[in-house]
Amino acid sequence: STQSTWDDQIAQQFVQAYYGMFDTNRSTLGSxxxxxxxxxxxxxxxxxxxxxxxxxxxxxxxxxxxxxxxVDAQPSAFPNGIIVFVTGNLFVDNExxxxxxxxxxxxxxxxxxxxxxxxxxxxxxxx
Amino acid sequence: STQSTWDDQIAQQFVQAYYGMFDTNRSTLGSxxxxxxxxxxxxxxxxxxxxxxxxxxxxxxxxxxxxxxxVDAQPSAFPNGIIVFVTGNLFVDNExxxxxxxxxxxxxxxxxxxxxxxxxxxxxxxx
Numbered sequence: 001s002t003q004s005t006w007d008d009q010i011a012q013q014f015v016q017a018y019y020g021m022f023d024t025n026r027s028t029l030g031s032x033x034x035x036x037x038x039x040x041x042x043x044x045x046x047x048x049x050x051x052x053x054x055x056x057x058x059x060x061x062x063x064x065x066x067x068x069x070x071v072d073a074q075p076s077a078f079p080n081g082i083i084v085f086v087t088g089n090l091f092v093d094n095e096x097x098x099x100x101x102x103x104x105x106x107x108x109x110x111x112x113x114x115x116x117x118x119x120x121x122x123x124x125x126x127x
Numbered sequence: 128s129t130q131s132t133w134d135d136q137i138a139q140q141f142v143q144a145y146y147g148m149f150d151t152n153r154s155t156l157g158s159x160x161x162x163x164x165x166x167x168x169x170x171x172x173x174x175x176x177x178x179x180x181x182x183x184x185x186x187x188x189x190x191x192x193x194x195x196x197x198v199d200a201q202p203s204a205f206p207n208g209i210i211v212f213v214t215g216n217l218f219v220d221n222e223x224x225x226x227x228x229x230x231x232x233x234x235x236x237x238x239x240x241x242x243x244x245x246x247x248x249x250x251x252x253x254x
Contacts, residue, residue, distance in 0.1 A: 005172070006172060038133070038201045045132070070170075072167045072170065074165045074248060076205065076233060076246065077203070077205040077233060077235045078204040078205040081204055081205070085167075085231050087229060087250055100252060102212075102214065102229040102252070104210065104212050106210060106233075108204045118204040119201050119203065119204070119210050121199050121212040123214055125214060125227060125229070125252050
């Protein structure tokens with residue numbers, strides 16, 4: 001089978017870590033970005049870990065839970081980079097109705113042999 | 128404003144060309160891919176322009192129309208590469224109800240000064 005083979009394990013590990021940190025303490029997410037990282041959040045653009053965390057911690061909800069459903073991954077043209085494409089539901093505060101979201105990451109290797117998030121693009125899928 | 132500045136014009140031109148070719152004659156799309164290009168279409172993986180076009184032309188509808196709504200773009204970690212994130216509706220055959228889709232491209236420069244699609248990840252957003 002050619003299903004779910006491309007960099008799938010790294011993508012799953014990243015997504016689990018990312019949304020786990022997002023949903024428990026967004027202020028810790030800076031460790032997953034670099035000073036060159038780019039975020040496009042609902043069309044709003046932010047450069048670098050500090051600005052990205054400032055944006056994510058300013059979002060107007062108290063609690064959030066991401067329920068990711070599909071995680072596709074591909075090797076990037078960038079050496080050892082990985083493009084990750086996530087779709088799922090998220091729940092804010094006491095809402096029981098999910099919001100559908102889609103999010104794209106490009107993970108790039110660090111000198112330490114780990115990965116950081118170089119590109120991050122997020123959109124709610126409004127009907 | 129920091130809205131819609133990152134590589135937006137190239138992304139818009141690519142998306143217009145891509146969906147125009149897709150909706151009029153899918154068999155011509157090979158010119159937008161290379162032998163190294165990767166497609167993940169609803170979880171099914173295909174490598175290289177020929178295999179990608181074979182997949183896209185095998186899809187089980189006669190006519191299709193993509194109505195893209197949002198096109199986000201970011202410079203990639205790959206030199207002069209561009210990550211493009213599209214959401215929109217598509218209509219197949221005589222259906223009047225749209226299917227929502229989300230699609231990710233990584234565009235990379237060609238030696239001729241144009242761009243080809245290195246990464247392509249497509250998902251329908253099923254509720």
